[in-house]
Amino acid sequence: MTVDFSSADGPNSLSTKGGSDGSTACVSLVGVTKSYEPGSPPAVCALDLSIRAGEFFSLLGPSGSGKTTTLRIIAGFEAPDAGVVRLDGADVSRMPPYRRDISTVFQSYALFPHMTTEKNIAYPLRMHKVPKPEIKRRVGEALELVSMTGFDGRLPHQLSGGQRQRIALARALVSRPKVVLLDEPLGALDLQLRQSMQIMLKQLQREVDVTFIYVTHDQGEALAMSDRLAVMDHGRILQLGAPEDVYYRPANRFVAGFIGKSNLVPATIQMSGGRAVASCGEFALRVPDTALPGAATLAIRYEALRARPAQDGLDPSPGEHLGSVRDVIFLGDGLELVVSVSGVDLVVKVGGQRLRDFERGDRVLVGIDPNDIVVLDG
Amino acid sequence: MDSPAVPTRRVRGESGLAVRVRDHALRLPLQTWFLLLVFAPILLMVVYSIWRSDGGVTVHDWTTNNYSDVISSPTYRLLLWRTLYTATAAAALATLIAFPMAYFVSRRLRRYRMVAIVLVIIPLWVSMLLRIFAWKIILGDHGILNSALLEIGAINTPSSAFLYTRFTVLLTLTYVAIPFVFITSYSALERIPPSLIEASYDSGAGSWPTFRNVVWPLAKQGVAIGFGLALLLAIGDYLTPSLVGGLSGTMLGSVIASQFGLVGNWPLGAAMAITLLLAVGLLLLVGAWFVRSEGVLEADAGVAMRPEAWRGASVGDRARSAISWAAFILPYLFLYLPLLVIIVFSFNDSDVQVLPLAGFTTRWYDALLSDTALMAALRRTLLVGVGSVAIGTVVGTYFALIFANTRNRGMTILKAGLTLPVLLPGMVLGLALAITFREAGFQFGIPTIMVGHATFVTPVIMLVILARLRRLDPSLAQASMDCGAGHLRTFWYVILPQIRSALIGAALLGFTLSFDEIIVTYFLSGSEPTLPVYIWNQLRFGFTPKINAIFSLIGVASLVVVLIAGRVLRSELRTEGPVAPRSAAAPSLSA
Numbered sequence: 001m002t003v004d005f006s007s008a009d010g011p012n013s014l015s016t017k018g019g020s021d022g023s024t025a026c027v028s029l030v031g032v033t034k035s036y037e038p039g040s041p042p043a044v045c046a047l048d049l050s051i052r053a054g055e056f057f058s059l060l061g062p063s064g065s066g067k068t069t070t071l072r073i074i075a076g077f078e079a080p081d082a083g084v085v086r087l088d089g090a091d092v093s094r095m096p097p098y099r100r101d102i103s104t105v106f107q108s109y110a111l112f113p114h115m116t117t118e119k120n121i122a123y124p125l126r127m128h129k130v131p132k133p134e135i136k137r138r139v140g141e142a143l144e145l146v147s148m149t150g151f152d153g154r155l156p157h158q159l160s161g162g163q164r165q166r167i168a169l170a171r172a173l174v175s176r177p178k179v180v181l182l183d184e185p186l187g188a189l190d191l192q193l194r195q196s197m198q199i200m201l202k203q204l205q206r207e208v209d210v211t212f213i214y215v216t217h218d219q220g221e222a223l224a225m226s227d228r229l230a231v232m233d234h235g236r237i238l239q240l241g242a243p244e245d246v247y248y249r250p251a252n253r254f255v256a257g258f259i260g261k262s263n264l265v266p267a268t269i270q271m272s273g274g275r276a277v278a279s280c281g282e283f284a285l286r287v288p289d290t291a292l293p294g295a296a297t298l299a300i301r302y303e304a305l306r307a308r309p310a311q312d313g314l315d316p317s318p319g320e321h322l323g324s325v326r327d328v329i330f331l332g333d334g335l336e337l338v339v340s341v342s343g344v345d346l347v348v349k350v351g352g353q354r355l356r357d358f359e360r361g362d363r364v365l366v367g368i369d370p371n372d373i374v375v376l377d378g
Numbered sequence: 379m380d381s382p383a384v385p386t387r388r389v390r391g392e393s394g395l396a397v398r399v400r401d402h403a404l405r406l407p408l409q410t411w412f413l414l415l416v417f418a419p420i421l422l423m424v425v426y427s428i429w430r431s432d433g434g435v436t437v438h439d440w441t442t443n444n445y446s447d448v449i450s451s452p453t454y455r456l457l458l459w460r461t462l463y464t465a466t467a468a469a470a471l472a473t474l475i476a477f478p479m480a481y482f483v484s485r486r487l488r489r490y491r492m493v494a495i496v497l498v499i500i501p502l503w504v505s506m507l508l509r510i511f512a513w514k515i516i517l518g519d520h521g522i523l524n525s526a527l528l529e530i531g532a533i534n535t536p537s538s539a540f541l542y543t544r545f546t547v548l549l550t551l552t553y554v555a556i557p558f559v560f561i562t563s564y565s566a567l568e569r570i571p572p573s574l575i576e577a578s579y580d581s582g583a584g585s586w587p588t589f590r591n592v593v594w595p596l597a598k599q600g601v602a603i604g605f606g607l608a609l610l611l612a613i614g615d616y617l618t619p620s621l622v623g624g625l626s627g628t629m630l631g632s633v634i635a636s637q638f639g640l641v642g643n644w645p646l647g648a649a650m651a652i653t654l655l656l657a658v659g660l661l662l663l664v665g666a667w668f669v670r671s672e673g674v675l676e677a678d679a680g681v682a683m684r685p686e687a688w689r690g691a692s693v694g695d696r697a698r699s700a701i702s703w704a705a706f707i708l709p710y711l712f713l714y715l716p717l718l719v720i721i722v723f724s725f726n727d728s729d730v731q732v733l734p735l736a737g738f739t740t741r742w743y744d745a746l747l748s749d750t751a752l753m754a755a756l757r758r759t760l761l762v763g764v765g766s767v768a769i770g771t772v773v774g775t776y777f778a779l780i781f782a783n784t785r786n787r788g789m790t791i792l793k794a795g796l797t798l799p800v801l802l803p804g805m806v807l808g809l810a811l812a813i814t815f816r817e818a819g820f821q822f823g824i825p826t827i828m829v830g831h832a833t834f835v836t837p838v839i840m841l842v843i844l845a846r847l848r849r850l851d852p853s854l855a856q857a858s859m860d861c862g863a864g865h866l867r868t869f870w871y872v873i874l875p876q877i878r879s880a881l882i883g884a885a886l887l888g889f890t891l892s893f894d895e896i897i898v899t900y901f902l903s904g905s906e907p908t909l910p911v912y913i914w915n916q917l918r919f920g921f922t923p924k925i926n927a928i929f930s931l932i933g934v935a936s937l938v939v940v941l942i943a944g945r946v947l948r949s950e951l952r953t954e955g956p957v958a959p960r961s962a963a964a965p966s967l968s969a
Contacts, residue, residue: 077576097579098588110577114595123591124581175582 025086026053026211027074027179032083034069043069045235047083051213053178056205058214058222061232062258067215070232071181074213075104088178098127103172105182109164111156117143117167118152124175142170145204162193169204179211186221198224219259223247231255248301253376256299262374263305263346265298269375278375282342283321286370297376302349304372307337310363320367328358339366401784408777412795415833419810426813427648436644444649454630454650461630462657464544465612468551472559472608475552475709477601480563481593482706494706495564501713502557504936505894507910508929510621511917512716513550515723515731515926517541517622522719522731529734542624550618553716555608556709562607566600567593602669606662613658614803614897621917630654631805638809638901648813651806658803717933724926731923742927752928755912758824762899762908763892765824766831767839770888771881773832774839779869781840782847797841799833804897807833812901822904830902831895835888842887846880847873890936 028050035042044066051057059067072078073085076097085093092100103124111120121142125135143149146166156164165185172180182201186194202225205212216222222229223243230240231254239251250256253264267278269291276291277284278298287298310322323341335350337358348366350358358364430439448454476498483494501509516522517540524536540546570593578588612618616631623629630650637647724743728736746752781793799807811830812822820826850873858868874881896910903911909932913925 075576075580077579096584097576098582098584102580104577104580106573106577108571108573110571110573112574112577112592123578123583127578127582127587171577171581 024052025050026055026088027051027213028086029070029074030084030086032070032073032080032085034073034078034080042066042081042235044073044080047235047237049230049237049240051179051211052228053211054209055227056202056212056214056225058216058226058229059232060216060219060222060229060259062217064234065232066235067217067232068183069235071104071183071213071215074179075102075181076100101177102179102181103175103177105165105168105172105180105185107183107185107187109156109168109185111164111167111171113156115155116152117148117154117156117159120156120167121171121174124171128175138174142174145173145208146170146200161189162197165189165197169201173204173208173210176208177210179213182212182214184216185214186216186218194221201225223259231258233258248374250299250374250376253297253299256374256376261302261347261349263298263300263302264376265300265344265346267296267298269293269296276375278373280342281344283344285368285373286319287373287375288370291375299374299376300346300368301372302336302347303351304368305346305348306367307339307348307350307358307364308367309357310365317365317367319370320365323364323366325358325360325362325364328360337364339364341366404780405784405789407773408780408792408796411773411777411836412792415811415829416795416798419807419814422813422817423648423806423810424652426645427652429645431643431645444646445653447646448649448653454633457628457630457633458654458657460544460628461613461654462661464548464629465551465609466661468548468555468612469559469605469608471548471552472555473563473601473605475712476556476559476604477563478702478705479709480560480567482702484564484567486702486706497710498557498560498713500937501717504717504933505910505929506554507617507894507896507913507917508720508933509554509716510550510618511925511929512720513546513553514541514622515719516716517546518731520730525734541622542627544623544627547619547623547627547629550622551612551615553712554615554618555611556713558607558611559601559604562604563597563601566597566603569600570596598669602665606665609661610658610801610803613654614805614807616805617896617914631803634805634809635900638812644809644813647809651809654803655806720926720933721930723923724930726923729922731926742923743931745924746927746931749924752909752912755907755909758827758906759893759909761824762827762831763889765828766835766892767885767888769828769832770835770839771885774836774884774888775843775877775881777836777840778843778847779873781844797837800837805901808898808901811898815902822902823906826902826904827899827906827908830898831892834898835892838891839884839888842884843877843880846877850876886939890939893936 029047032044032047032049033042034044047066047070049070059070061067069078073080076092076095080093083093084091087100087102112123115123118139121139122135125138130138139152140149143152146169148163148166148170151159151163151167156167159167168185172182185201186197189197198221201212205225214222214225223246226243228240228242229246230237231246232238233254239246239255241249246255247260250259250262256262256264265280267280267285269276269278269287271277271293274289276287276289276293278287278291278296279285280298285298321341323339323346325337326340326345327338329336329338331349334352335358337348337350339346339348346366426436427444428440428442430437430441430443448458479498483491487494514521518524519536519538519541521541523540524533527533528536574592574596575588578592583591614631616629616635619627619629619632623632634647634650634654637643637650722735723731725738725740726735727739727741777796781789802810808830811826811833815822815826815829854872854876855868858872859865863871894910896908896914899908899911900914907915909928913928916925
């Protein structure tokens, strides 16, 4: 592996590229590229990313999207082929992981199997040559922080998955690092435990006020916990923003399809009298007036659509379209209706337990607020 | 944790009693084998050791004189001490050489990792006698080292200092032991999840603290097993001391062997063997106490370890890198130089094996075919190999199937008992079996050698197949029975196709062990020597390059067999499909 840093190593690049957000950025990546096999598509491609001090930041993406590689580059387990990694403004691209003020919570927890819980948590402090009495005190505090007081004599194999998770977290936090990296830490836990750990992680992060960078493929986790998140695919960041922005304003088809559930409808946008109208097959929809004319894809969240039974003699109100129910899916807390509107299938989420309200073949009126439609290119 | 690969207790309508009776009947062959071929020989050896020898005839009088002879005689005490000391030193040296190699391979190599591993293992497949003999050619009075030194004028007369010393014995034993320590060390290192090492770096530990606190504690047991193997091998070996040690290199093994052969005092030999065995046992227990470990290493689906990305920047890093490369490369020269020497001299047109080379010839190879005694020995060797492997494969597979299904304390002990012959020093096993066969009134010859080989070939085959069975998905056998197949048909149609590659590999391994075996064979062969025994007898009366030729051929033949086996196994693995996942929730590899 040959790595060329000559272009990004100098002090110049630091002031020009990273200077703009250097004051608040805790971790920043500039033009980071990494490929594992020569010739194969890079795992991470010209990535620019800047993470603020104290925020809970998530990297969200499917398998193979490059999120774990990004995390490993920040941790120092991989060196970028090109680009710079900065920690508090200082270039750490070639700094070995044991000199970086960063801790990782591994997907497999990576607790040392031959050490007790106490020794596992004490390990980073021992390596940093912290005096013995202080180690003892801080290990106790860390155990308390993750509600594992009293488990200090156990070996890892004597702990449950959730308990190991907490110990791994305690080990990552005990040395008070600037940044904690979490690599799908909840992946191996069952659903209920995962949800309670989400709450605990978020509370913990606020409490210790440390930057968390969290890698996950679970959009629910990312939306629930993050201050900001980046959606990644094929080694690139496709959208970066607050969970609400990313959820309601997906920037492209991938994000719209990956986060939440959206109808993606091909359409053509036309302007008539200053108003934007999208024609999808045989019916037309009002869309936000900022849309540009031409071919587009409309992303419409399932829950942004409304449906009510069509009654004879009752005209559709403006913005409503007549359709017929092709399928009804029972979700527990609601229904999903597949409604065919002039040949276009739209999925409508209906809240509440109203299974008897809709049946296959029913005629329904589907309504939508133009502001809930996101117009995407092509 | 994992359920048995082949469920045995699933037949409906059987009473608990019938099941119990059947289970006991199924286990009977295991217990019989253990009693007849492991327990009885050792017991008889103990009995022999308290009998008396009178001018070569064993008299059934109880006496403790043999033991008091062993313990009180300064010579025996010296030999016992020297044996343990030399063997420990050889095992330690081999560990010092092999562990850094294994560490380097596991941490620094990716692409050529398999090549590096196979290159260390290949010498194991080349006759041990050959490898020892090679050192004799290199270090002897008229050996390569001497002739080279004469050539450059460093010495005026050939020096005997290189051969027939304790150092030569140590060197050769170390040489023989390196591959064993390497294999066990490597597999121990390989089992350490990369994420643990990353977690250590992440915690602020540099290379050395990580090694000391994480790598070594997790690898030390595997290294200790390799060390123990090397120790047992060195202790059980009486060939090396006899061939390259001379008088000053004599170890207890040669003396025990001579009690059986020249001296004919079996009881004294048995007493020495048992004393040695107890001493070794004690040594191993102490060793095991030192490497006892806590915690359970669990499989981990982490990213494979990559060479550390930040390496190679500073001068210190570069120097360290150069040293570790040297520690990795140099042992290969040590491993292969002797083999090369053998082959080169097999084509050398001269009766004496000295430098400079005299010219090319194939006459040593031509001479082989006309040597009827040698050809007879070769036929016997092949016959013994095929016979013992046939026994070992059938019996070993049966045993493995039984062990795959039952896990209780008694069976674990029985399994250890069956495996014992593999762990006994060679001449102890040989002596114990010889005593047993003599008491049973057997004629020594091919059948006794065959059974003798089966005692260690069978457990090896059993362990290989058991490891494969344990990795099978248990639901496959259950599915077969669910489809209406009984135990036999389930074995034939479902289990056997899946363990076929393991079976072939195990059989080849067993054959190689048998083909090369000499230490046990020597005790059991009577007037029908196998090839290694025949050659060994020849070696003691001086040697011609004909021996080089036969060894070169054997070496090449073993390599061909190994390569073919490797190819068969690899293509088998492809058709075999995925093995059962180790844990149900193996997290998928992301990004």
